[in-house]
Amino acid sequence: MKPIPDRVTLVGIRHHGPGSARMVRAALDAVRPQLVLVEGPPDADALIEHVGELIPPVALLLHDATDPANAAFWPFARFSPEWQALTWGARHNVDVRFADLPAGVSLSRADDADEVDRVVVDPLGVLAEAAGFDDPERWWEDVVEHSSAEPTQLAAAVAEAMTALREEFADTVDRRTLRREAWMRQVLRKALTEYDGPIVVVCGAWHVPALRELPAAKADADLLKGLPKSKIAGSWVPWSHGRLAATSGYGAGVASPGWYAHLWEYPNDTIPRWMARTSHVLREEGLSASTASAVEAVRLADTLAALRGRPSPGLSEVSEAALAVLCGGDDVGLRIVHEKLVVGEELGAVGDGVPRSPLATNLERWQRKLRLPASAAEKSMRLDLRRDIDRGRSRLLRQLHVLDVRWGEPDETTTLGTFAEAWTVQWDPGLAVAVAAAARHGATVEGAAEHVLLERTKSAETVAAAAEVLREAVACELVSAVTAARAALDRCAAAATDALELLQALPALAGTVRYGSVRGTDPELLRAAMHGLLARGSAGLPLACHGIDDATAEVALSTLDTAHEAVLLAADEEHSAGWWEALHRLVRTDPSAHGLPVGRATRLLWEDDRLDTEAVAIRMQRAVSIASSGTSFVAGFLRGSAVRLAADPRLLGLVDDWLTGLPTEGFEDALPLLRRAISTFSAPERRTLAERVGQGAGAAVLVVDDGDPDRTERLVEFVRGLYERAGV
Numbered sequence: 138m139k140p141i142p143d144r145v146t147l148v149g150i151r152h153h154g155p156g157s158a159r160m161v162r163a164a165l166d167a168v169r170p171q172l173v174l175v176e177g178p179p180d181a182d183a184l185i186e187h188v189g190e191l192i193p194p195v196a197l198l199l200h201d202a203t204d205p206a207n208a209a210f211w212p213f214a215r216f217s218p219e220w221q222a223l224t225w226g227a228r229h230n231v232d233v234r235f236a237d238l239p240a241g242v243s244l245s246r247a248d249d250a251d252e253v254d255r256v257v258v259d260p261l262g263v264l265a266e267a268a269g270f271d272d273p274e275r276w277w278e279d280v281v282e283h284s285s286a287e288p289t290q291l292a293a294a295v296a297e298a299m300t301a302l303r304e305e306f307a308d309t310v311d312r313r314t315l316r317r318e319a320w321m322r323q324v325l326r327k328a329l330t331e332y333d334g335p336i337v338v339v340c341g342a343w344h345v346p347a348l349r350e351l352p353a354a355k356a357d358a359d360l361l362k363g364l365p366k367s368k369i370a371g372s373w374v375p376w377s378h379g380r381l382a383a384t385s386g387y388g389a390g391v392a393s394p395g396w397y398a399h400l401w402e403y404p405n406d407t408i409p410r411w412m413a414r415t416s417h418v419l420r421e422e423g424l425s426a427s428t429a430s431a432v433e434a435v436r437l438a439d440t441l442a443a444l445r446g447r448p449s450p451g452l453s454e455v456s457e458a459a460l461a462v463l464c465g466g467d468d469v470g471l472r473i474v475h476e477k478l479v480v481g482e483e484l485g486a487v488g489d490g491v492p493r494s495p496l497a498t499n500l501e502r503w504q505r506k507l508r509l510p511a512s513a514a515e516k517s518m519r520l521d522l523r524r525d526i527d528r529g530r531s532r533l534l535r536q537l538h539v540l541d542v543r544w545g546e547p548d549e550t551t552t553l554g555t556f557a558e559a560w561t562v563q564w565d566p567g568l569a570v571a572v573a574a575a576a577r578h579g580a581t582v583e584g585a586a587e588h589v590l591l592e593r594t595k596s597a598e599t600v601a602a603a604a605e606v607l608r609e610a611v612a613c614e615l616v617s618a619v620t621a622a623r624a625a626l627d628r629c630a631a632a633a634t635d636a637l638e639l640l641q642a643l644p645a646l647a648g649t650v651r652y653g654s655v656r657g658t659d660p661e662l663l664r665a666a667m668h669g670l671l672a673r674g675s676a677g678l679p680l681a682c683h684g685i686d687d688a689t690a691e692v693a694l695s696t697l698d699t700a701h702e703a704v705l706l707a708a709d710e711e712h713s714a715g716w717w718e719a720l721h722r723l724v725r726t727d728p729s730a731h732g733l734p735v736g737r738a739t740r741l742l743w744e745d746d747r748l749d750t751e752a753v754a755i756r757m758q759r760a761v762s763i764a765s766s767g768t769s770f771v772a773g774f775l776r777g778s779a780v781r782l783a784a785d786p787r788l789l790g791l792v793d794d795w796l797t798g799l800p801t802e803g804f805e806d807a808l809p810l811l812r813r814a815i816s817t818f819s820a821p822e823r824r825t826l827a828e829r830v831g832q833g834a835g836a837a838v839l840v841v842d843d844g845d846p847d848r849t850e851r852l853v854e855f856v857r858g859l860y861e862r863a864g865v
Contacts, residue, residue, distance in 0.1 A: 138350040144335045145325070146170070147349065149295045149342030150218040151261075153381070153391045155401040156281045157218040161339055163288035165225045171334030174324060175222045176341060177211055177235035178243070180369040185235070188227045190488025191373055193220055194381060194394075198569050199240040199371035205574040207244050207367075210566075212376045214394060216401035222339045236324040236338065238317045241366035260302050260343050278451055300346040316364070318347035319357035326354060372493045374569035377513040378481040395481030396452050408435050408450055411478075415459050418477050424470050426463045434462040452479070484513040484564070495580035497572050503533050503582060511544070511564035518545075520558045522656075531558055535612045536586035540575035542568055583615070590618035594625040600670065603629045604642035607666075608649045611658045619658060626666055636677030637693055639670045640700040646670070647703035668712045671704065675712075675719035679726050682734045687769075690731040694773060697737050717747060724748070724756065736773025743791070750791055 141147075148164050150157035165173065181197050193215045200208035213220040226233035265276035284291055303310070321344065328336055338348060378394040391397060396411075403410045412431040419426035438450040438458035447454070456471065456479075464470035487493075504510055507530050520527035534545040548559035579585030590610050597603040603626040610618035626642070633639055646667040650660050682693050704716045720738040723730065739756055742748035757771070775792075 138352050140350055141325070141348065142329065145329075146289065146292070146335065146337045147296055147345045148218075148292045148337060148339050149299060149345035150339060151277055151281065152219070152341060153214055153217045153394070153397065154277070154281065155216040155397050155404075156278070156284065158216050158221045158401060159404070160281070160284075160288045160291055161218040162221045162225060164292055165222065165337060167289055168335050168337055169229075170231060170337040172328055172332045172336045173222050173226050173231060173233045174236040174321075174328060174336065174338045174340075175219050175233060176237050176321075176339065176344070177219060178237055178240040178369075179235045179324070180240045181211070181371060182234055184371070184373060184492070185223060185226075185233050187373060187488070187491045188223045190490050192486040193217075194376035194378060194483065195373050195485040195487060196376040196380075196566065196569075197371060198374045198573065199244070199369050200570070200573050201244050202368040202370040205370075205576060206570065208371075208570045208573060209240060209244060210374075210376075212381055214376075214378075214381060214391070214398065216397045218339060222337075232332075234324065234328070236321045236340070238313075238320045239366060239369070240371075241369045242364050244369070245365045245367050260299060263302055263306075264298055275451060275453070279447055295342050296345045296349070299342050300349065303343075303346040314344075315347075316360055318344055319360045321348060322351055322357050323354070323361070326351065372497070373487050373491050374566060375485040375487055375511065375564075376566045377484045379513055380566045382480050393452055393479045395478050395483070396455075398481065398483070399478075408438055408455060411455055412438075412459065412463070414478060415463055415474050418474055419463060419470055422470070422473055424464075424473075430462050434458045437462055482513050484511070484566075494573060494576040496576040496578075496582065496585055497569075499581040500537075500572060503529075507533060509533070509562070512562075513564060513566075515561060515563040518560045518562060520560060522556045522558065531560070531612075532614050533582060534560060534562070535609070536582050536615075539586040539589050539609055539613060540571070540578065540582070542571040542575060544568060583613075586613055587615045587618050590615060591621050594618070594621040597622075597625045597629060599641075600626065600629045600633050600638050601641040601645070604645040604670075607663070608645040611649045611656050611663070614656050614658075623662065623666065630666075630670060630673075636674045636681040637696045639674035640678070640696050642670050643667060643674070643703035644699045647707040650707040664707070664709075667703075667707065668709070671700075671708060671712050672715055674700065675715045678719045679723045679730065682723060682730045683726070684729050685731050687731075687733075690733040690769065693731065693734040694737050694776065697734050697741075698777075701741055717742070717745075721747070732769030732771075733773040733776075736770040737776070739770075740774045753791060 146164065146168050148161055150161060178197070178199060180199055184197065193213055196210040196212040198208060198210055200206070213223070223233055225231070261277055268276055268280075270276040270279075281291065281295070286294070321338075321340065325336075325338065325348065340348070378398070381391045381394040399411055399414075400407060409431075412434045415434075416426035416428070416431045435458070438454045441454040441457060442448075442450040445454070450458075456474075459474060460466060460468065460471045464474075507526060509530055518530070520531050522528045522531060534547075537544055544564055545560045545562040548561065575585055578588045590606055590613070593606045594603065597606055603622060607619065607622035607626055610622045630639065630642075646663060649658075650663045650667050678697075682690075685693065701716075704713055708716065720742050723738045724735055724742065726735070739748065739753055743750070743753045757774070
């Protein structure tokens with residue numbers, strides 16, 4: 138072992154610490170190095186030259202060139218020490234290199250294959266405990282972030298502390314850390330042969346002791362021997378404060394990036410400016426926060442810091458003061474401040490000259506053209522598809538969906554008419570991985586989406602799968618994909634013999650038939666396909682519900698519901714008549730048909746006045762008399778009816794009439810069936826029903842026409858007890 142030369146300065150930092158960032162910048166100004174080595178993946182060295190084109194927060198996105206989904210991020214904020222090292226080099230025309238284990242090794246996951254389970258020490262936690270702090274973050278903030286010491290002396294002090302810890306906890310250092318440090322030393326050795334001037338190394342404080350001395354080069358080479366390495370591609374991508382606050386990603390997990398950004402930007406009048414911003418945010422939300430209150434909050438924060446022996450107020454003191462003075466003790470206001478200021482919504486930007494995939498470039502071009510910028514804030518939009526720009530926005534968002542880039546989510550529950558859509562859009566920086574992965578499908582969003590849909594048409598094996606591809610192709614307005622999906626639908630339909638499979642395709646087709654014309658697709662082409670599937674599915678429905686097990690019956694029930702909605706939405710009168718006839722044949726069928734779909738068909742017919750109440754009651758009585766199908770019939774009839782049962786006197790009266798019309802033994806047999814049928818209702822739904830029972834409505838008031846009041850009261854109590862046992 139030999140010490141590193143004096144011309145090498147090691148600056149141990151805390152990732153994303155504003156105090157560490159100031160220490161790095163001051164140390165660089167003092168040393169004026171010829172080369173700066175920064176902890177990071179050497180695969181990205183070629184991207185360092187683009188630092189001047191970036192607005193942080195940003196991240197390096199590096200991925201396996203052959204498998205873009207295998208990727209990792211290295212995020213940087215303005216207050217990150219590594220970022221300050223990179224930008225200092227750019228401003229002073231000084232070479233900067235990354236010095237850590239390559240991403241090509243990390244993404245191969247081979248470097249972790251022989252890991253030994255060890256207890257990894259928390260260095261900050263140990264030092265904080267030794268200093269009498271119960272919070273390591275708070276200790277680092279007091280000792281380093283708020284330190285006024287000369288930067289190189291502060292760096293030396295951090296190095297000494299970490300060296301002592303590494304000696305004491307040497308057995309806890311895992312093999313991957315040792316390999317990372319071996320690679321750092323290899324990079325440093327090479328740099329010492331290429332540069333004869335000062336060199337500054339910026340790395341995590343825990344690694345500093347491992348770099349203070351250089352073992353024989355062969356020892357490090359042996360430690361790194363045999364590591365596989367993937368070919369890596371990548372770029373810079375915008376990042377966000379919200380993403381920094383997440384725990385995923387290299388060096389991420391910053392709990393309060395907005396607060397750290399404020400510390401970096403305003404090192405002198407930190408607290409007054411923070412309270413002013415807090416007041417502004419609260420007033421924007423309609424809450425009272427005066428200037429006088431802000432001044433008082435500053436005083437309280439200073440007092441709390443003094444009482445706790447802190448050099449200056451930290452986030453905890455600032456938050457407590459804001460809660461007490463500006464929020465009046467109400468934590469609702471404090472949660473708003475946390476979301477908008479402590480974390481923040483800042484999103485970085487990447488210049489046009491930064492290398493990226495053709496697909497990413499094309500997406501950015503469309504974002505500008507459609508005036509739909511990426512934003513970390515959630516935004517709700519109502520798109521009028523009669524307007525070219527809104528139609529273009531919808532088309533882009535749907536094409537991205539096909540590529541699994543879920544920038545926007547459509548609100549399928551809101552019906553706005555033929556020409557309107559509701560969307561919620563929010564750009565998550567992690568979507569950059571999805572964009573990188575999608576780049577293998579094509580150079581443009583449209584071309585890549587078309588390629589994916591064409592491949593899906595080839596692999597579609599069921600009618601429903603082909604219909605779904607057709608629906609997406611129409612929504613994406615991709616003509617060749619529409620043609621291919623229509624052919625796939627015909628192919629799958631010709632091979633299908635199961636009525637349920639045919640009917641499962643109707644929901645996707647119904648919306649396309651109803652609203653497809655606004656997308657420039659001839660709806661008649663699709664209507665013919667839908668009616669053909671409906672006719673065949675209707676003809677086979679009764680037989681498809683015979684002799685099936687409970688699992689298949691659940692599928693049949695779900696299929697019945699969705700197909701019925703599709704018929705009401707888009708089927709013409711002729712084919713609707715065929716559907717109603719199929720439901721009639723199902724409810725008239727023999728007892729071998731499963732009760733779930735039969736019960737549901739009975740209710741659908743009754744709701745449309747195609748089956749009268751007396752006929753329904755007869756079928757219920759008949760089902761109860763058959764032990765094997767009674768429960769399933771009642772469940773099929775009532776499933777999903779909690780809200781309507783409570784609000785619709787007609788439906789509740791129907792169940793009441795059925796129960797009160799049963800003979801004594803039939804009544805007692807039917808009550809367990811009813812209880813099991815309503816067991817799927819949620820607690821609030823059951824509560825609503827219980828309130829109806831308490832008001833004397835429906836099936837809880839059972840008047841038996843035999844002049845026996847005692848028996849009537851006993852039955853009423855029986856039903857009330859039933860509801861209580863059901864949890865209402």
